[in-house]
Amino acid sequence: MEENKPQENSSCKGSVMSQIRGGEICPRSKTFFQTRECTVWFLWLATVLIGALAVAVTLFVVSHSQYALYEATHENFFTFMVEVLPFLWIVIFGLMVLVGVYEVRHTKRGYRYPLWQIVGSSLILSLAGGAALQLFGLGYTTDHVLGEHMGIYSSQEKIERRMWQNPEEGRMLGKQVRPLMPPALVVDFVDIAGKSWAVDVSELTPLELELLDSEENVRLIGVLTDKENSFFHSCGAFPWQLDKAVTRADLSAARKVFETRVHGYGEQAEHALLKVTGKEDSDDDDKSPCSRIEPVRRFEAQ
Amino acid sequence: MEALPPSDTEIVHMTLKDPNQYGLLMERYEVKLKRYIDRLGVRNPDDQLDVLQDVFIKAYRNLNSFDNNYSFSSWIYRIAHNEAISFYRRKNVRPEGHLVGDGNEVLGFLSSNQEGEEVKFDKCINVEEINRALFKIDEKYREPIILRFFEHKEYDEISDILEIPIGSVGTLLHRGKKQLANVLNKDNLRI
Numbered sequence: 001m002e003e004n005k006p007q008e009n010s011s012c013k014g015s016v017m018s019q020i021r022g023g024e025i026c027p028r029s030k031t032f033f034q035t036r037e038c039t040v041w042f043l044w045l046a047t048v049l050i051g052a053l054a055v056a057v058t059l060f061v062v063s064h065s066q067y068a069l070y071e072a073t074h075e076n077f078f079t080f081m082v083e084v085l086p087f088l089w090i091v092i093f094g095l096m097v098l099v100g101v102y103e104v105r106h107t108k109r110g111y112r113y114p115l116w117q118i119v120g121s122s123l124i125l126s127l128a129g130g131a132a133l134q135l136f137g138l139g140y141t142t143d144h145v146l147g148e149h150m151g152i153y154s155s156q157e158k159i160e161r162r163m164w165q166n167p168e169e170g171r172m173l174g175k176q177v178r179p180l181m182p183p184a185l186v187v188d189f190v191d192i193a194g195k196s197w198a199v200d201v202s203e204l205t206p207l208e209l210e211l212l213d214s215e216e217n218v219r220l221i222g223v224l225t226d227k228e229n230s231f232f233h234s235c236g237a238f239p240w241q242l243d244k245a246v247t248r249a250d251l252s253a254a255r256k257v258f259e260t261r262v263h264g265y266g267e268q269a270e271h272a273l274l275k276v277t278g279k280e281d282s283d284d285d286d287k288s289p290c291s292r293i294e295p296v297r298r299f300e301a302q
Numbered sequence: 303m304e305a306l307p308p309s310d311t312e313i314v315h316m317t318l319k320d321p322n323q324y325g326l327l328m329e330r331y332e333v334k335l336k337r338y339i340d341r342l343g344v345r346n347p348d349d350q351l352d353v354l355q356d357v358f359i360k361a362y363r364n365l366n367s368f369d370n371n372y373s374f375s376s377w378i379y380r381i382a383h384n385e386a387i388s389f390y391r392r393k394n395v396r397p398e399g400h401l402v403g404d405g406n407e408v409l410g411f412l413s414s415n416q417e418g419e420e421v422k423f424d425k426c427i428n429v430e431e432i433n434r435a436l437f438k439i440d441e442k443y444r445e446p447i448i449l450r451f452f453e454h455k456e457y458d459e460i461s462d463i464l465e466i467p468i469g470s471v472g473t474l475l476h477r478g479k480k481q482l483a484n485v486l487n488k489d490n491l492r493i
Contacts, residue, residue, distance in 0.1 A: 011351070012328070012332060012351055012354050012355050012358065013325060013328045013329065013332060013358075015355055016324075016328065016355055016358045016359055016362070017322075017324065017325055017328070019359065020321045020324060020362060021321065021322070025359055025362055025363055026321075026363075027318065027362060027363060027364070027365040027366050028363055028364060028366055028367070029366060030366040032366070033364075033366055033367040108369065111461070111465035111466055111467065112461060112467055112468070113467060114467045114469055114470075115467075
């Protein structure tokens, strides 16, 4: 074994001490280290908060994504989820958890905690924080504000507007501009793009007519019967509730209404088909344009 | 009655008021750290001196970051560990093998298996054989073994020096000993 050489050690001490005495090196202040430690913890807190915000927006989207009416806009539930899931926020959440773990690991004693504990605590804090933020409506606010101020950001509102404002595909979003005057069955309607429409409401239920009369934004499903004259045949009206607190029960109720409506048109379609194939007396006047709308076909396909 | 020598922590406080006191700490740790740096694979005496100097300078600069609740020894060993790694990186070299110390003492530690594994070391293995075997095991196991069995550090101290959870120290030691035993067996050392 090699022995330590005293003269080397002495020269080491001598060299270091002469540098210290000569003022070439001096201890960094306590404030420097305290600031550094605080910065790391502050960054960690910031990542947890951003993570929580990501969770809040994700929760908002999941609970308000109007999956109750997904057949109205998408071929199936999978394609619907692919479009509405906030992948950006999910990725941000994942990134924040990773950055948070890195930061805790780089605090003074962060290395003492096992990885699973750090990951677990970061996840739990972000999820709990996100749920709390969403309770105060911050999920919607964040999504909405970002959507308003960042053209590139696809807020839930933008996605929903894009999905529902498509008259060619039988969906329209807007509001009735004048009260219905019976016995007329056509109302003046302005969509969110500002275009005026004549909407046939003959097949709407009294509740749906009441909803239209509220002069708030509503979603319509139906058929574009005359594009040139902007004539739309409405087969159902549903409230626009993106900015409202919607419970699971509300969504279930909305789904039930939607199913009943579409199922009713499906039965009409079946009835009409029987007439066409000669198995029943044909009467074309009975055929409603609503029996041909896409959601009916999708329901039938299921 | 003779007064007890000041503790490391006390000397740190004294140094912050009077820099000349730093010499006391250097005297306490020069030999230990030089041996540790040596064991980490910095074999050239000039390089050892450079690394040792860097360790003491860095420790002095960062004296205010030393936390009284923890051991000064672990703190300065941590700096030595970092400086040795920086040295390898700077020089773009790998550790040059390990000088472990007294063979019988080392074997005694290795055969006292805390994790319950039945590994019996032959007392006739000499230091050179252990040096060679230690060089053959994975790098991640080498340093915990050096700190535990050659520097006689406790688990929490190793955790502080290597900045890994205490649980991981146990795991690394357990696996490292197993690997070391395998290497020694392969070399027909009758274990």
